[in-house]
Amino acid sequence: MCGIVGYIGGRRATEICLAGLRRLEYRGYDSAGVAVMSKGKLVVRKKVGKLQVLADSLEAEPIEGAPGIGHTRWATHGKPSDANSHPHLACGDKIALVHNGIIENYAELKEQLMARGCVFRSETDTEVIAHLVGKYYEGDLLAAVIRAAKDCEGAYALAVICEDEPDVMIAARLKSPLVVGLGEGENFIASDMLAVRPETDQVYVLDNDEFAKVTRDRVELFGPEGQRIEKEPYVIPWDAAAAGKMGHEKFMHKEIHEQPGCIRDTLAGRVAAGMEEISLEGLTMSEDEIKQVQRVLFTACGTAYHAGMYGRFVMERLAGIPSEVDLASELRARDPVILDNTLAIIVSQSGETADSLEGLLELREKGAKIGSIVNVVDSAIARESHWTVYTKAGPEIGVASTKAYTLQCLVALMLAVRFAEVRGSKPKAELEELREGIARLPAAVEATLENEQQIVELAEKYQQYDDCLFLGRGVSFGSAMEGALKLKEISYVHAEGYAAGEMKHGPIALIAPECYTVAIAVRGEVYEKMLGNIQEVKARDGKVIAVAFEDDEDIKQHVDDVIPIPRVPELIAPIPVQVPLQLFAYHVAKFRGEDIDQPRNLAKTVTVE
Ligand code: AGP
Secondary structure, three states: OOEEEEEEOOOOHHHHHHHHHHHHHHHOOOEEEEEEEEOOEEEEEEEEOOHHHHHHHHHHOOOOOOOEEEEEEOOOOOOOOOOOOOOEEEOOOOEEEEEEEEEOOHHHHHHHHHHOOOOOOOOOOHHHHHHHHHHHOOOOHHHHHHHHHHHOOEEEEEEEEEOOEEEEEEEEEEEOOOEEEEOOOOEEEEOOHHHHOOOOOEEEEOOOOEEEEEOOOOEEEEOOOOOEEOOOOEEOOOOHHHHOOOOOOOHHHHHHHOHHHHHHHHHOOOOOOOOOOOOOOOOOOOHHHHHHOOEEEEEEOHHHHHHHHHHHHHHHHHHOOOEEEEEHHHHHHOOOOOOOOEEEEEEEOOOOOHHHHHHHHHHHHOOOEEEEEEOOOOOHHHHHOOEEEEOOOOOOOOOOOOHHHHHHHHHHHHHHHHHHHHHOOOOHHHHHHHHHHHHOHHHHHHHHHHOHHHHHHHHHHHOOOOEEEEEEOHHHHHHHHHHHHHHHHHHOOEEEEEEHHHHHHOHHHHOEOOEEEEEEOOOOOOHHHHHHHHHHHHOOOOOEEEEEEOOOOHHHHOOOEEEEEOOOOHHHOHHHHHHHHHHHHHHHHHHOOOOOOOOOOOOOOOOOO
16 A cells, blocks of 8 residues: 655665655555665654655755655555655664554554653654664664564565664565665665666565565565575566556556557467467366366456456356356455365555455465466565466556456456366367457457547547446446446446446436436346336436447447447456446546545555455
């Protein structure tokens, strides 16, 4: 939820930290701060508001020196304010610390520390960690951080510096992501690889309960008992440009337009026209294990959950396996019964979402086989899974997930087809048609992007509405939910996704001239029923936008506007369907003047439960 950085080397730490924080701002942006060793003294600058407020302050009054640590915040404990911003200080202001995560036992620890005379200056859980480090500090910062970490329950990624050890930074990780970037005569700490990629492509990815002692010339890794550990540096496979906007006004717009290329990357080596079978390198289950699966349970949060809705539909339909999908937070709340031969599939772009990670651990504990569909390589969910098939989206910066969602659906579809191939649950000809349709997806998505101008005009026509419904049925139900979430989270329009069949059980009461409806009406099993729902809306003076195949002439007589998509097999339609809905949300938000890449109250990765 927050972004942390650290720098140690010969350059001005504030410059490196600010640049890193800008690349992490999507993780949280309600306040920011830095702490720097400057001329032998620890100097702190922290400001409520966007990162630019801090940058302006540092430009007006620069801070020389290094090492330095920095933080951009998404408030959990304590409202956004200067005092609650990180870094937090302790030990006579000689120790500075930044933190991403939540310390669940902070109240109890705070009470104990206050009883020892510690004076707290913020409402945050983080300040507790700083005082714990101060409590245990006896001249060895690493030892003090390791000891303090033992008292903490919850999640943390930490960077710590100390005035009495000006040549050292300490990093620590438990459940919140953290990497150490390796430079020449300088080294870096960051919440994720994105922040260090312009400086280096070599990083150590810290695991839970791991610590790093970082100097200019050396990085040493330690376990929870202070034992040295060795690991190979990870080489980041994408370049810094991939993390930039590449000429687009917003990351979200760039990422929507990257989808044909990302689909090609995700298909490469896995599906191609004429290939007899789908080949998924990350799927390490044997054919016998695939045949033994008796239940599939998808679980995720937010947009990834909507991809799980699609995955559940195609897995059950193609592989013939009883399948279900559940919100990770709700799954945990119901303490599910897991029988033998259950495969759980966790869907996550970041691979760090706390609810999804905790759901994985509980399902694994109950005996489920754990698969995952993840975008960030080596992320926590990937590392805790028995197998992972990666989406190849590259970095997704826009808080509203677009390309990752499309690829999550694509990977879920490929898994379902692969399972059907192995289990012989569908005729070979039907699977061949699906593989051909999958191989043609880059072109189908390119065609939807070429229609952007029509979407702009539609967005302008509907941008002033504050209420709307998104309706879908069957394989398109998840598409309706995702279309509504996209519009909701960046334009703040109250968009509601609903199963079309549920209209007459309540939501139809919302239909009125001031509430329009987006209906996903691609020709297929439920097309006639969708037409019925559309007529129910029209009969009550509601405007209707239909997403339909471009060769469907009938639909035009039933609705006010049509968003055409190329004809593809019905089971594949949710993938091209989503692209114009992403563009629609983007352009409505743009007409409404909203902050598309950093919507209010949101963060890109929710690493707290
Ligand atoms: C996506 O538009 C949202 N910002 C959010 O719902 C996101 O999908 C959800 O938090 C899950 O994140 P993950 O895919 O990284 O697990």
